[in-house]
Amino acid sequence: MKKKIIYIGLIGSLTLTAGCELLDPTEVVNPNLTEEAILATSNPMVAWLAGVERQAAIVLNNYVTISEIASDNYVNTKTFYNQSLDKLEIKFKDSDINAAQFAIADLRESAVYGLTKVLPADENTTADQEAELYFFKGYAELLAGELFVALPAEPLGPALAPEENIRLAIEDFEKALTLTTNADRKAGYNIALARAYYRLGDKDNAKKYADSAIAANPNYLRVVQFDDANGPSNTMEDAIFDRNTFDDLQPLPRLDFLDPKYNGTGDTADPIAILKIEEAHLILAEAALANNQLEVAKGSMKNAVSVVKARQVETFNDAAEGRPQATPPSVSAGDRPDQAGILVAASPAGALRAGLVLNRQAGAVTVPAVSGTSVTPAEIDALSSEDAALQTLYLMRQEVFIAEGRRMVDLGVRFPVSEVEALSNPLITNEQTQAFVPSFIPEGGVIDQFTYDKSAKTVVIDVNLNRVLVENKTSPAVLPFH
Numbered sequence: 037m038k039k040k041i042i043y044i045g046l047i048g049s050l051t052l053t054a055g056c057e058l059l060d061p062t063e064v065v066n067p068n069l070t071e072e073a074i075l076a077t078s079n080p081m082v083a084w085l086a087g088v089e090r091q092a093a094i095v096l097n098n099y100v101t102i103s104e105i106a107s108d109n110y111v112n113t114k115t116f117y118n119q120s121l122d123k124l125e126i127k128f129k130d131s132d133i134n135a136a137q138f139a140i141a142d143l144r145e146s147a148v149y150g151l152t153k154v155l156p157a158d159e160n161t162t163a164d165q166e167a168e169l170y171f172f173k174g175y176a177e178l179l180a181g182e183l184f185v186a187l188p189a190e191p192l193g194p195a196l197a198p199e200e201n202i203r204l205a206i207e208d209f210e211k212a213l214t215l216t217t218n219a220d221r222k223a224g225y226n227i228a229l230a231r232a233y234y235r236l237g238d239k240d241n242a243k244k245y246a247d248s249a250i251a252a253n254p255n256y257l258r259v260v261q262f263d264d265a266n267g268p269s270n271t272m273e274d275a276i277f278d279r280n281t282f283d284d285l286q287p288l289p290r291l292d293f294l295d296p297k298y299n300g301t302g303d304t305a306d307p308i309a310i311l312k313i314e315e316a317h318l319i320l321a322e323a324a325l326a327n328n329q330l331e332v333a334k335g336s337m338k339n340a341v342s343v344v345k346a347r348q349v350e351t352f353n354d355a356a357e358g359r360p361q362a363t364p365p366s367v368s369a370g371d372r373p374d375q376a377g378i379l380v381a382a383s384p385a386g387a388l389r390a391g392l393v394l395n396r397q398a399g400a401v402t403v404p405a406v407s408g409t410s411v412t413p414a415e416i417d418a419l420s421s422e423d424a425a426l427q428t429l430y431l432m433r434q435e436v437f438i439a440e441g442r443r444m445v446d447l448g449v450r451f452p453v454s455e456v457e458a459l460s461n462p463l464i465t466n467e468q469t470q471a472f473v474p475s476f477i478p479e480g481g482v483i484d485q486f487t488y489d490k491s492a493k494t495v496v497i498d499v500n501l502n503r504v505l506v507e508n509k510t511s512p513a514v515l516p517f518h
């Protein structure tokens with residue numbers, strides 16, 4: 037799945053932001069590095085597409101870590117990463133928000149340049165390469181629609197609502213699907229379309245493309261690679277593992293057994309999954325529940341569990357992980373649960389459950405590298421109501437997509453248009469510079485809080501957000517099919 041160093045560099049030095057052009061390839065000084073000279077090289081599309089893939093890695097670095105902090109998956113206990121997002125204090129002046137927005141715009145514009153400039157200049161461009169450019173353009177538009185209250189779809193353009201950006205993504209994913217002759221890529225493009233239609237609340241189309249993806253490749257996985265030697269490295273891996281005893285990001289105890297998903301056990305930084313077949317099964321399950329088909333939904337959930345259980349796991353030494361807590365109360369090791377045998381309840385009213393916390397001080401631990409879940413087929417079979425199944429389904433989504441920047445989106449939280457964009461683009465409105473947090477999602481760091489009784493070896497999480505989501509399933513901010 038990984039461990040291979042891939043050196044990828046973006047040629048042409050073209051970097052277009054959402055609202056301005058940082059570098060113009062027509063205004064270079066070196067006559068050997070003109071746009072025309074680069075496009076005239078042999079097979080420029082190969083190098084350009086590699087650069088687009090590199091930009092995708094930069095995009096992940098700029099949104100995954102901050103999105104995880106702005107959810108109940110992780111709390112930031114140090115000062116190295118964003119200190120406001122745990123409390124859901126999301127400001128348009130935040131440089132992290134600006135970096136995420138502009139990285140997404142750069143990916144989109146890099147794909148556009150490849151389609152409009154590189155493709156016409158390279159007669160050897162294949163349909164599959166063209167499809168990949170449409171895919172990355174669509175992926176940037178999808179992220180714009182999932183993560184932000186609004187974003188422009190072109191430099192200095194109006195900021196489009198999430199639904200508008202997602203519809204643009206659908207158009208590009210459909211073009212990619214039509215162009216490619218690669219069966220594996222078809223599976224991925226189908227998952228991307230299912231995910232986009234899911235976010236629009238379109239059950240029929242989401243189900244259609246989810247079914248097609250499963251039929252094309254029942255084990256599909258697409259990752260974005262990182263490169264410790266040449267860059268970029270994996271920022272999320274730094275936050276949850278590579279900084280060692282700093283222990284910056286600590287998981288919700290309910291999710292301890294899944295952390296750290298990226299642990300540097302190979303030759304280079306671990307990749308991050310952006311599309312995987314598990315999502316198709318989870319979408320099918322949610323569509324069935326919205327159609328009052330509990331037994332059908334349970335079947336899809338069990339199919340997802342089967343895929344998860346077959347995914348790669350990694351065993352490594354994590355003894356340096358002390359599970360400290362930020363001050364107050366102290367920063368000594370063990371202030372958070374860090375021993376096997378600790379029982380965890382998802383809420384004050386929830387049952388205590390074993391097996392969710394690992395004993396890291398013993399040395400070697402085994403953690404899922406792609407997807408993991410605590411949910412068993414027997415637990416799914418025992419579900420007797422649609423709401424209970426929905427709550428379990430969203431726990432599965434939380435577990436399967438941990439450390440991939442997806443949980444914040446499921447919570448309905450959205451970043452604002454950045455201050456830099458607002459200052460340079462007269463079409464941005466004041467309303468678009470305000471983050472969105474659903475009224476039922478507690479702010480002030482509440483979503484990360486729990487009570488840990490060391491002597492009793494129990495942990496009780498303050499708020500079960502999966503239950504909160506189901507209780508508010510009719511809100512347009514969450515659970516798209518309801």
